Amino acid sequence: MIIDVLMSMAYDILNIIPMILVAGIISFVCLCFIYKKFKLNKYSKFKILVTYVFIGWIIMFICVTQLALPPSGKFFTMNLEPFSEFFRWRDYGLKNGNFVGQYFLNIVMFIPLGIILPILFSNFKSYKKIFLFSFGLSLSTEFIQMITARSADIDDLLANTTGGLVGYGIYLIFIGLIALIPKFKYMKVQIVKYNTQLILGIIFIMLSVTPYLYVLIVPTNHIYGETYYGNHSVAKATFAENSIMPYQTTQNIYKLEQPTTDTIKNIMDMLSNVANKNLNYLLDGMFYRADENDKTISSIDIADGSYYIYLDAQIESNLTEDEAIEIGKQYLSKLNIDSNDIENVNVIVQDNEIDVYFRGLKQKEELLFYDYNIKITFNIDSNKIIVSNKTIVQTLVDTVEIVTPYEAFDIAQDLNDDNYMKWDVIIDNVFLEYEYILDTGYIIPVWNFEFSEGINLRLNEPIPNYDPSSDIIWHSKATAIDYNIM
Incomplete structure (x- = not known):
């Protein structure tokens, strides 16, 4: 923190820093003038140096506070x-x-x-x-x-x-x-x-x-962490009818299970088998990367074990959605993922590219959950298959009461310090989702507010970048945990 x-x-x-450099130059010019004008040669070199710093401080103070x-x-x-x-x-x-x-x-x-x-x-x-x-x-x-x-x-x-x-x-x-x-x-x-x-x-x-x-x-009960209240700029909001998705008043809190060194090594070996060649992974900050022809073809995040890999493949130009799903399931098997653990399969087709999403939440042990999030992309133009696995392994640590979306939104408005744009918006959709809090390692429930239209109250014009003819959706979040009752 x-x-x-x-x-x-x-x-x-x-x-x-650029302002400091400019102030230093101006201070030197001013000091030379003062030195000659007021005959500062009677002062010690130390006092002359302090005078130079003082002139620079005055210039910087004016620049920072007024200019x-x-x-x-x-x-x-x-x-x-x-x-x-x-x-x-x-x-x-x-x-x-x-x-x-x-x-x-x-x-x-x-x-x-x-x-x-x-x-x-x-x-x-x-x-x-x-x-x-x-x-x-x-x-x-x-x-x-x-x-x-x-x-x-x-x-x-x-x-x-x-x-x-x-x-x-x-x-x-x-x-x-x-x-x-x-x-x-x-x-x-x-x-x-x-x-x-x-x-x-x-x-x-x-x-x-x-x-x-x-x-x-001073101790607080915010042990699980907080999300950023992104709707600081919203001064007034109208909830559209039926905008709030059904939800349960109690929600689980999870803790991210960070991968061990052995787990990362197993992922490297598995991806090498999937690629049918030995991939040489090198540590680069928070990632292990495997390069080929000066391009990264695979990366593993050591924080959560998520990864992606580019694979060469012959992809038929007339590949259907069902065929893409079946091929995707084959890759799930290669990634040691049981297709029976997948609850939802979605396909998005766009510009010679097919994206297949596999998602599901599976309880493996009493408190251990696998939140599957796998995306397999078929790029027909480049004959590449991109496998991205953002599955999170998480441990159930608590079940807590949550605040209503109205209460969460009120808190966010209370946080508004009146500094920025003021919006009057119509909230179209409100739903619960989970967010990983990096500071604490917990995965907590948050309210997500969606609004697609609104007015800037200060300038009496549509919210920035809002085009009524487009499908732009603005998102705003607020922590759903009711810390007052913990």
Whole structure:
């Protein structure tokens, strides 16, 4: 979970690297001008360097807070609820509290300010002045963002102010450490009540990570994980008549059985037998791949054991659906799959290609289930048969009460932070399906909402990419598990 937050922050930082380079160049030009204008040659090289960094920080701050464009489709918002994203993360998972990384970045953004100010200006060597400056600068920024129709967020104000105080705490720690070095014994820490301020600095540093620790340490009953509530943009919805498919109020929860090394080896041997040749599989990240003529002809996912393989074959141009099904059953046998375990067979014919789908859910042992999902494609043009097996082996771990689709949809709308497009939609179909949650390894029931028409309430026009003449179907999901009763 923390890795996901760090990855999100790293992505945000990478996006501003070009801006940092430009700011560095502009800062150098500004420093050269200031150096000549105000005769900075009387300052030490260290202070000149800090001045350069300070100029760069000012330029970056203006660019990030005022000039950088907001995400596409985002509208002006005002958040007056402190730590709202952390509560969302706690209650609905990181997938739905995906702005928690921004809080930490806002702290980091003001840390240089808390370090630089006391170095360059002797009258800034107190928490009171650092607090007032950081708070005032952040508050002014939020007001300007309100005027320019961007956004205003109390979390930004809290994080920025905390960042300034943390920066000053880091400054105090470093000057204390430097004073301990024998070479710099002549340097005395000339700060009133240094020890008291140092303790406060450590406290502020600890407080900066408290929201994250709170979410990680405080226990929740979301042991199975959550799906992403994809309908954040839906402000109003009308359920069409008979749109909700029949469902049972209790549903099973499964845990994915990850394949062992021996299982992967058996799959490799089996696919080599199916191909009538020895396939040389090499590990590539999360997959074992077998290449031929610089092309991957087979791949095995080590996370769940799913695989595919391309096979050469002579396919008759007049191949019928029944013949494709019979050939498909022969391949099921080669894959050690009993055709009696298959409950549904579907055939889709399109452009010289026939896809045969074999699906079924079979209980093998008391708690062990095989969720079969095999697709065999007959490509007439290339004389290739593509066998894809996404069968999941899962263990039944629990049976739980679920929320109604109306309740699930209400939760998703509660999560709506008012940032993005607002849609008024007609929901055509609602049905239960299962989703694998990568973070926990569980397979949980989720509600899937389908809507094929709607209006963007902000712009009074059809939802993006919606073409009334097409068959576009928009999907939206919500966790079906009722965590409140667990």
